Amino acid sequence: MQIRSLASSDEAFSDWYAVYQSAHSADYPSGPRFLERELRVTYEGHEHQDTKLWLAENGGRAVGAALLGLPLKDNLKLAEPEVWVRPEARRRGIGTALLETAEACAHEYRRSSALTYLEGPSAHPTTSGTAFVEHHGYSRRIVEIARVQRPPFDLNAITKAEEEAKPHAAGYEVLTWRGRAPDDYIDEYARLEARMSTDAPLGELDYEAEIWDEARVRRSEERAERMNRGHWTAAAMAPDGTMAGLTRVVLAHDSDATGFQDTTLVDPVHRGHRLGLLLKAANFRNLLRDRPGVQTIWTWNADSNTHMIAINEMLGYRVEGWAAGYQREL
Ligand SMILES: CC(C)(COP(=O)(O)OP(=O)(O)OC[C@H]1O[C@@H](n2cnc3c(N)ncnc32)[C@H](O)[C@@H]1OP(=O)(O)O)[C@@H](O)C(=O)NCCC(=O)NCCS
Structure with a gap:
């Protein structure tokens, strides 16, 4: 060998x-x-x-x-x-x-x-x-549960949950886009990307905050395009113009088979306004407008992330598998 x-x-x-x-x-x-x-x-x-x-x-x-x-x-x-x-x-x-x-x-x-x-x-x-x-x-430091959303999608239930959530988010505006992040929001977008690397529960993982700036965001968008993957994003803007939350789904341009929910974050100072649900619901509609035939969207959550899991279950995500982080000192 x-x-x-x-x-x-x-x-x-x-x-x-x-x-x-x-x-x-x-x-x-x-x-x-x-x-x-x-x-x-x-x-x-x-x-x-x-x-x-x-x-x-x-x-x-x-x-x-x-x-x-x-x-x-x-x-x-x-x-x-x-x-x-x-x-x-x-x-x-x-x-x-x-x-x-x-x-x-x-x-x-x-x-x-x-x-x-x-x-x-x-x-x-x-x-x-x-x-x-x-x-x-190696020892197990974190376990995440994989959930999948599949058709038929219950859009009525999603709309109802959104209507109930909206009064809690007065003053926030939810924007959606496809592809590159708009230039006007790029710095705020990068700030939230960096937060994402450590704000989601990390269990016992030894992992530090990632460094994100405009150049890194743009380069990752270019790589996604070269992979022939599309991006659908929703962002919540606070009344003072800062970005309060973000969610993104990626899906190959030429296949409906496997979508990935790869980022959802609400900045801690803006939590408690149901922005997580409003963002994911808006982004799901954003995706469906372009790609009504999407077959699966995968998402991973730490067991302790009960709030995010409740939102995902409401959107129709069901448990499919697990992912575990193992680490060892060298
Ligand atoms: C995990 C994987 C890479 C192991 O490859 P492999 O060539 O069979 O590994 P080795 O022969 O070097 O196994 C070394 C030891 O690991 C343990 N081990 C490996 N596979 C095992 C199994 N299926 N059940 C129990 N012990 C196992 C054993 O202690 C083994 O030693 P032994 O055969 O003398 O008992 C292979 O099974 C695989 O590709 N799995 C799917 C991908 C994956 O999970 N990769 C994770 C690694 S980062």
Whole structure:
């Protein structure tokens, strides 16, 4: 067995992706999946995040795949490994060899903590992945529950909940847009993005606030476009012109299969006005106007985030699986 490094722009990345697909399908067939073209962009590296990739081959056949994410502007002590092995090649040490390769690289970059996320269906609270990382000394620091919204959507119930919420949000204006954030709101938007990295419950995770500014927002929007993904956003503006809250859904331009709810935040000073519900309801309608055929929207919440979970349940989200953050000092 040989391990070699590669870049996401290499032709061999298709082999890397095939391993990712087969490992993922074995452990979580109903789970959300990124497309090859999306991962090629995600892993190409940029000023805020570098990503190293490795492929394990046996007799010329790709059997294992790994990556190491390296934050470059914040969380400089962190390294984020991920490992996948084809089902028929497991329990032969390939995963361990790949993880050791990734962790050695983390040492070279002077990272002192490794963080990895695992996921699975509700029916299986433990997987090959949880056994593997625990074997390698990682401990579970946070568990999030994955929920999915699927058609038919109960828009009457959503409208009713919105009507009940509106009197609590007098003075706030909810704006929606598709694609790039409007220039007028970009600084406030970046401020809330940074808050998002630490305001959602973090459990026992050792994670610091991310640094976001206009340039980072614009670059992440450009990457999403190159992945051929659309963005739908709703923002609540307070009477003094500051942004009080934000929510965003992403969905591939050419597929209705898998939407992701990737940010929802209400600034702590503006909580208690039902803005979370009003934002998500407005944004859902914003999305449906363009994409009435959307099949799934995935969202993840820490168990302790009872308020957000209540909003999601009202919108029709139902439990589907879990995601857990495991960390270890290197
Ligand atoms: C997790 C995964 C990468 C392990 O790959 P692998 O090549 O089978 O791992 P190894 O052979 O190096 O296993 C090392 C040890 O981990 C533990 N382990 C791995 N898989 C296990 C399983 N299914 N059940 C129980 N223990 C397991 C064992 O202690 C094993 O040692 P042993 O075989 O001597 O008992 C592979 O199962 C996979 O691709 N799973 C889906 C993706 C995933 O969850 N990745 C998470 C890692 S970040």
